[in-house]
Amino acid sequence: MQTVTLNVEGMSCNHCVNSIEGALSELGASAKVDLSAKSVTVSYDESKLSVEAIKEAIEDQGYDVA
Ligand SMILES: [Cu+2]
Numbered sequence: 001m002q003t004v005t006l007n008v009e010g011m012s013c014n015h016c017v018n019s020i021e022g023a024l025s026e027l028g029a030s031a032k033v034d035l036s037a038k039s040v041t042v043s044y045d046e047s048k049l050s051v052e053a054i055k056e057a058i059e060d061q062g063y064d065v066a
Pocket residue numbers: 011012013014015016017
């Protein structure tokens with residue numbers, strides 16, 4: 001397992017948290033959003049997922065990964 005913390009702009013409420021955590025869980029990753037830190041910490045299997053794919057999944061939900 002690999003863990004990465006990304007800075008994500010545009011998250012403001014629980015809906016945002018659920019969208020991002022839900023999208024990443026569909027990819028098989030486990031994500032934890034910290035709204036006050038504007039960060040998303042993702043644990044994932046590096047043989048199945050890349051950081052690029054994780055960033056794309058977050059951007060697909062309408063947020064900007066710094
Ligand atoms: Cu929101």
